[in-house]
Amino acid sequence: xxxxxxxxxxxxxxxxxxxxxxxxxxxxxxxxxxxxxxxxxxxxxxxxxxxxxxxxxxxxxxxxxxxxxxxxxxxxxxxxxxxxxxxxxxxxxxxxxxxxxxxxxxxxxxxxxxxxxxxxxxxxxxxxxxxxxxxxxxxxxxxxxxxxxxxxxxxxxxxxxxxxxxxxxxxxxxxxxxxxxxxxxxxxxxxxxxxxxxxxxxxxxxxxxxxxxxxxxxxxxxxxxxxxxxxxxxxxxxxxxxxxxxxxxxxxxxxxxxxxxxxxxxxxxxxxxxxxxxxxxxxxxxxxxxxxxxxxxxxxxxxxxxxxxxxxxxxxxxxxxxxxxxxxxxxxxxxxxxxxxxxxxxxxxxxxxxxxxxxxxxxxxxxxxxxxxxxxxxxxxxxxxxxxxxxxxxxxxxxxxxxxxxxxxxxxxxxxxxxxxxxxxxxxxxxxxxxxxxxxxxxxxxxxxxxxxxxxxxxxxxxxxxxxxxxxxxxxxxxxxxxxxxxxxxxxxxxxxxxxxxxxxxxxxxxxxxxxxx
Numbered sequence: 308x309x310x311x312x313x314x315x316x317x318x319x320x321x322x323x324x325x326x327x328x329x330x331x332x333x334x335x336x337x338x339x340x341x342x343x344x345x346x347x348x349x350x351x352x353x354x355x356x357x358x359x360x361x362x363x364x365x366x367x368x369x370x371x372x373x374x375x376x377x378x379x380x381x382x383x384x385x386x387x388x389x390x391x392x393x394x395x396x397x398x399x400x401x402x403x404x405x406x407x408x409x410x411x412x413x414x415x416x417x418x419x420x421x422x423x424x425x426x427x428x429x430x431x432x433x434x435x436x437x438x439x440x441x442x443x444x445x446x447x448x449x450x451x452x453x454x455x456x457x458x459x460x461x462x463x464x465x466x467x468x469x470x471x472x473x474x475x476x477x478x479x480x481x482x483x484x485x486x487x488x489x490x491x492x493x494x495x496x497x498x499x500x501x502x503x504x505x506x507x508x509x510x511x512x513x514x515x516x517x518x519x520x521x522x523x524x525x526x527x528x529x530x531x532x533x534x535x536x537x538x539x540x541x542x543x544x545x546x547x548x549x550x551x552x553x554x555x556x557x558x559x560x561x562x563x564x565x566x567x568x569x570x571x572x573x574x575x576x577x578x579x580x581x582x583x584x585x586x587x588x589x590x591x592x593x594x595x596x597x598x599x600x601x602x603x604x605x606x607x608x609x610x611x612x613x614x615x616x617x618x619x620x621x622x623x624x625x626x627x628x629x630x631x632x633x634x635x636x637x638x639x640x641x642x643x644x645x646x647x648x649x650x651x652x653x654x655x656x657x658x659x660x661x662x663x664x665x666x667x668x669x670x671x672x673x674x675x676x677x678x679x680x681x682x683x684x685x686x687x688x689x690x691x692x693x694x695x696x697x698x699x700x701x702x703x704x705x706x707x708x709x710x711x712x713x714x715x716x717x718x719x720x721x722x723x724x725x726x727x728x729x730x731x732x733x734x735x736x737x738x739x740x741x742x743x744x745x746x747x748x749x750x751x752x753x754x755x756x757x758x759x760x761x762x763x764x765x766x767x768x769x770x771x772x773x774x775x776x777x778x779x780x781x782x783x784x785x786x787x788x789x790x791x792x793x794x795x796x797x798x799x800x801x802x803x804x805x806x807x808x809x810x811x812x813x814x815x816x817x818x819x820x821x822x823x824x825x
Contacts, residue, residue, distance in 0.1 A: 388713075389579050390414045391572075392433035394451070395443040396545035397421050399562065403443070406568055411717075412576060423447070423522045423546055427454045434458060438579045441571060443563060445491050446544050449519045460578040464563040464571040466491055466543055471500050474541055474561035482539045482557055486510035488532040490525050491543025491561065512538060522546045530556060586649030588681065591688040593696045594623065595676040597704035599640035602673070619671060626663040630654055648681065660721035661707050668722075674705035675722070681711045740794055740817035745785070750775050754818065764818050765798060767810040786813050 391413045395403050400419040407415045416437055418429040423446075430451040433440055440461040442448035448463040471492065478487065487509065489497060494513055501509060512532050516524045525547040529540035533556045540551050540558040548560035563571075596602070596619065606612040616639045623642055627634035632646030655661060664675050678696025682688030691710035698708040698716065708718035741751045753774050758764060766774075772782035789795035794817040800809045 388412060388414060389439075389576070390416055390437040391575060391579075392416045392418060392430075392437040392440040393443070394418045394420065394426065394429055394433075394440070394447060398545055399443055402565075403568070406565060406572065409569070410572055410576065413572070420447075421546075423450065426450050430457075431455055439575045441575050443568070444544060446520065446522070446525070450521075453519060460575070462571060462575055462578070464567055466496075466561060466563060466567070469564040470562060470567055471496060472503075473564065474559050475500055477559050478539050478541060481559075484509060485557075486512065486532070486536045486538040487541055488512045488514075488529045488536075488538040489541040490514035490520070490528065490547070492541070510536065510538075512536070522550070526550050526554075529558070530554065533557075586647065588648040589685050589688055590646050590648050590651050590679060590681060591685065591692040592644040592646070592677060592679045593692050594642040594644060595678075595696060595700065596640045597674045597676055615671065619667065619673070622667060622670065623663065626666075651679070655720065658709060658717055658720060664705070664707070664722035675707075676700050676704045677707035679707065679709040681709070683712055687712070745788060754815075758815075758818050764815045765812050766815065767812050769810065789813070789815070789817070 389412050391407075393403055393407070393415055395417070397419040400417060403417060404415070407413060407417075416433060418433065420426055420429055426447045427450065430440065434455070434457070438459055440457060440459060442451070442461070442463045445463055445466065448461070452461065478485075489511060490513075492500075492513070497511060497513060501511065514520065514525065514528050516528055520528075522544060525542060525544055529538075529542065529547070529551055532538040533540065540548075540556055541561055542548050542551065542558065543561050545560060548558050551558040602615070603612055606615065616636075620636055620642075623644075624634055627644055627646070630644070630646045631650050632644050634642060634644050636642055652658065661675075661677060664677070667673050667675055676696060676699035678692045678694070678699055680688040680691030680693070680695055682691050691712075691714075695708040695710040695716075695718075698710075698718070699706045702708075702719060705722055706719040707722065708716060709720070710716055746754070754771075757774050768779050768783040768786055771785065772779045775782060775785075786795060790797065790813070795813045795815050797811050798814045799812040
């Protein structure tokens with residue numbers, strides 16, 4: 308058996324640099340003697356029901372930390388890694404903190420402001436501290452952009468869709484059909500908004516001042532139209548709303564919807580260098596068939612036992628193939644899987660579920676304990692995978708945990724298909740097209756999950772109705788809207804099997820990127 312030093316040296320050949328980032332898939336990276344080295348390293352360890360002292364925190368403490376809290380959420384133990392600077396009005400700070408909790412990859416640096424004079428100084432303080440900066444207000448983004456040249460991506464949350472509808476609904480409910488004065492809203496969006504509400508004849512005054520207005524410019528604009536036309540102000544600037552209210556001018560502050568903010572956070576995540584590097588990071592997973600010794604005793608012959616082992620191995624090999632990974636059997640009940648982090652994120656829906664566990668249980672009435680490890684080297688990833696597996700075994704089996712580079716624990720993951728999909732895994736182009744298609748976050752997540760799992764983009768209205776939980780008529784209306792917008796096309800007809808009308812098959816062209824990434 309090779310020495311531990313030789314094994315470590317061979318394992319480290321699989322990485323491109325000291326961070327463990329390689330080129331290509333895990334299957335391309337691992338070959339020849341490296342396979343034997345990994346197998347020997349794995350075979351030289353034994354499972355214990357409790358991790359050794361100092362490896363991770365006590366099992367009970369870790370499992371308690373991962374158990375649902377009073378709100379039904381799991382409390383993550385791991386720390387975030389990608390610093391993001393968020394500049395927002397002080398009134399939005401609580402909402403941003405809440406939405407950022409759904410992005411465990413981010414380490415948020417929140418910079419709320421009460422006055423426009425603070426924006427440039429706060430934005431400047433983020434330089435060198437974060438990998439991406441997000442503004443929630445257009446005027447704040449423009450103000451900072453005029454004074455600072457950002458060395459990292461700087462983005463702004465768009466004012467579109469439901470945010471504008473909500474603002475107009477509040478105006479209509481509180482002030483009736485009075486004229487409107489509006490800023491921070493493009494003319495095209497304003498016309499579309501009025502047409503959607505059947506208010507084309509309503510008098511609307513759009514901001515016609517400087518292209519980079521100050522808060523004073525916005526206040527003067529709204530005040531002028533209020534005094535002349537008795538209009539209601541709709542502004543996208545929090546400070547302008549505060550000052551207009553102090554002047555007794557009826558005002559509604561138009562804020563981005565939760566969906567707009569979530570999409571912007573997902574785009575920000577995709578723009579970071581850390582995220583791009585992690586796509587190719589090596590990931591090690593140990594898979595253990597629970598209670599395999601009892602299974603051996605139930606088989607009538609050695610022949611039946613070996614056939615069962617081969618069938619399980621075949622299913623796991625198919626799963627490894629879908630993960631673009633490398634799989635080897637260690638002793639019939641234990642397996643080693645090596646893949647890359649980007650593939651793992653996509654196949655598990657952002658570390659939410661392990662579909663292979665449901666398949667193995669359905670076909671063989673067996674459960675799996677899975678430990679997944681991230682690391683700065685292949686050796687570290689393997690050690691973390693062992694530690695994660697011990698947590699899965701200590702939890703009673705039929706569970707999966709992940710140990711990150713920093714020793715933080717993620718899990719337990721769902722041992723089956725998830726109806727949700729981590730939208731941060733989608734490209735900005737897909738998110739933009741989904742927004743054009745009118746898909747809210749819940750519908751987009753369900754649709755992306757189905758497409759990622761099935762690997763197809765051709766659906767008929769009945770299938771989409773089932774996915775979204777709506778009527779077939781509602782699903783058909785959605786498809787017609789997507790066809791009109793050039794986001795879907797009719798590619799065939801599916802016979803109904805009865806005397807009814809054949810079902811038209813639609814190709815969701817705006818979601819094809821998900822299939823390409825499988």
